[in-house]
Amino acid sequence: MYTRHIFKVRVTKISWVSKLSDNEFPMTVLEILRILYFSEGPKTSIxxxxxxxxxxxxxxxRTVRYHLFHLEERGFIKRLGRKGAKLTERGVNEIRRLLIYERIGIPSIEIEKLITDSDYDINKNKxxxxxxxxxVPKDKYDAVVPLLLDISKTNVITSPLLAILDEKDSIWxxxxxxxxxxxxxxxxxTYDxxxxxxxxxxxxxxxxxxxxENNIPKGFVEIISHLGTTISPGELLIRGGYTSVHKVxxxxxxxxxxxxxxxxxxxxxDTLRILEKLKKNNISGVAEHSSIIPENKRVNVMDKNKGYLVVYGGANYFAPIVETGISKKLEIARDLYEIQKMKEPEKVLK
Structure with a gap:
C-alpha cells in the first residue's frame, strides 16, 4: 500500500506588468497564452x-481576470465581454516566439494538434x-483567378478544391x-x-x-530536412523565390x-489502396512511390526497410500568387477545414 500525494501550485497575484520586459512572463501568464494559442475560439476566465x-x-x-487585464494592456489579447478572451496578432507572434524550441521539427506541436483534431473520414469523404x-488584396483578386485556374489543371498540387474566406473571417x-x-x-x-x-x-x-521537364518528373535538386526547423520548408522555398510553378x-x-x-x-x-481512394476523393498529386527506398536515396540504415512517397506540395497551388508578387501572405498547414465546404475552382472563384 502507498499513499498518493497530489501537489498543487498556489499562485498569488503579482504586479508583473510594470516590472517585466516583453521577454519575461510569470508561469501562470505563459500558460494562459499557451492555452489561448491552442484554442479554437475565445476562452472565459472560468x-x-x-x-x-x-x-x-x-x-x-479572479486571478485569471487580473492577468488578462494586463495582457490586454500590452496588446497581447483582446477581451470580448462574456465570450472571453482571444489572442491578438501580437499575442500570437509572442507565444510562437516563447514556444520556439517546442516548435522545432515536424511534427511540431501545432501539427500534432491538427492531426489529432482532424476527423476526416476517407470512406465518406467528409x-x-x-x-x-x-x-490576397481584393483589388488584385481578378489577377489571381486565372493563375489558380491554370494551376488547378496540373498534377503538381494535392487537390484542386478551394474555399474562400471574406475579410474578418478566420480559422484558428x-x-x-x-x-x-x-x-x-x-x-x-493531409496524407499524414x-x-x-x-x-x-x-x-x-x-x-x-x-x-x-515537359511534365516529366526529373527529381529533387534541393532538399530541406524537417528536423531542426520551425518554418515549413515548402514555405521557405516558395517565399524565397526558388519555385517556378507558374512556368510549370x-x-x-x-x-x-x-x-x-x-x-x-x-x-x-495498403498504401496503394489508400492512394486509390484518395484519388476518387479528388486528392492526389503523387510524383513517385515505391515499396522500397532505392539504395542511392537512403539516408540511414533504417531506410532499407521502408517504402516512400514523393507528393507534390499543396502550397504549389498558391505559389504563382507569390511568384508574381501579388501576395506573400502564405501560411502552410494553417488549420483544419471541412472538405465538404470546399469546391472546384470554377465554382468558387468569382
Whole structure:
C-alpha cells in the first residue's frame, strides 16, 4: 500500500506588468497564452482557470481576470465581454516566439494538434482536413483567378478544391484582414492524417525543390530536412523565390515543391489502396512511390526497410500568387477545414 500525494501550485497575484520586459512572463501568464494559442475560439476566465488547474496551476477566475487585464494592456489579447478572451496578432507572434524550441521539427506541436483534431473520414469523404491559406488584396483578386485556374489543371498540387474566406473571417489564428480575401487549399500534410487514421505510420522526412521537364518528373535538386526547423520548408522555398510553378503550369517545365514521406515496406499494398481512394476523393498529386527506398536515396540504415512517397506540395497551388508578387501572405498547414465546404475552382472563384 502507498499513499498518493497530489501537489498543487498556489499562485498569488503579482504586479508583473510594470516590472517585466516583453521577454519575461510569470508561469501562470505563459500558460494562459499557451492555452489561448491552442484554442479554437475565445476562452472565459472560468474556462482558463480550469485548464490551468489541469496543468497543475491552482488559480481562481479572479486571478485569471487580473492577468488578462494586463495582457490586454500590452496588446497581447483582446477581451470580448462574456465570450472571453482571444489572442491578438501580437499575442500570437509572442507565444510562437516563447514556444520556439517546442516548435522545432515536424511534427511540431501545432501539427500534432491538427492531426489529432482532424476527423476526416476517407470512406465518406467528409470531415476536417489540413489546409494551406493565403491572403490576397481584393483589388488584385481578378489577377489571381486565372493563375489558380491554370494551376488547378496540373498534377503538381494535392487537390484542386478551394474555399474562400471574406475579410474578418478566420480559422484558428489565420484572420482575413480588411481589404483582403482569404483562399484555402488542401495541404499535403493531409496524407499524414489519413494514413495515421488508417493505421499506417507515414513520416514526413523532408521537403525539396523538385524539377519537371515537359511534365516529366526529373527529381529533387534541393532538399530541406524537417528536423531542426520551425518554418515549413515548402514555405521557405516558395517565399524565397526558388519555385517556378507558374512556368510549370504554362510550359510543363520548372521547379515545384514536393515532400518525401516514408512508411514500413510491408504496408505498401495498403498504401496503394489508400492512394486509390484518395484519388476518387479528388486528392492526389503523387510524383513517385515505391515499396522500397532505392539504395542511392537512403539516408540511414533504417531506410532499407521502408517504402516512400514523393507528393507534390499543396502550397504549389498558391505559389504563382507569390511568384508574381501579388501576395506573400502564405501560411502552410494553417488549420483544419471541412472538405465538404470546399469546391472546384470554377465554382468558387468569382
Amino acid at each position: 474556462e482558463l482557470a480550469k485548464f490551468l488547474k489541469n496543468r497543475g496551476i491552482d488559480v481562481d477566475p 470531415g476536417k482536413i489540413m489546409v494551406n491559406a493565403i491572403m 489564428h489565420f484572420e482575413v484582414k480588411e481589404g483582403y480575401v482569404g483562399i484555402l487549399g488542401i495541404s499535403s500534410r 492524417i489519413i494514413f495515421q487514421k488508417s493505421g499506417i505510420c507515414l513520416q514526413s522526412t523532408a521537403t525539396g525543390l523538385y524539377h519537371l 503550369a504554362s510550359t510543363g517545365s520548372g521547379y515545384v515543391t514536393a515532400a518525401i514521406k516514408t512508411f514500413s515496406s510491408f504496408r505498401y499494398d
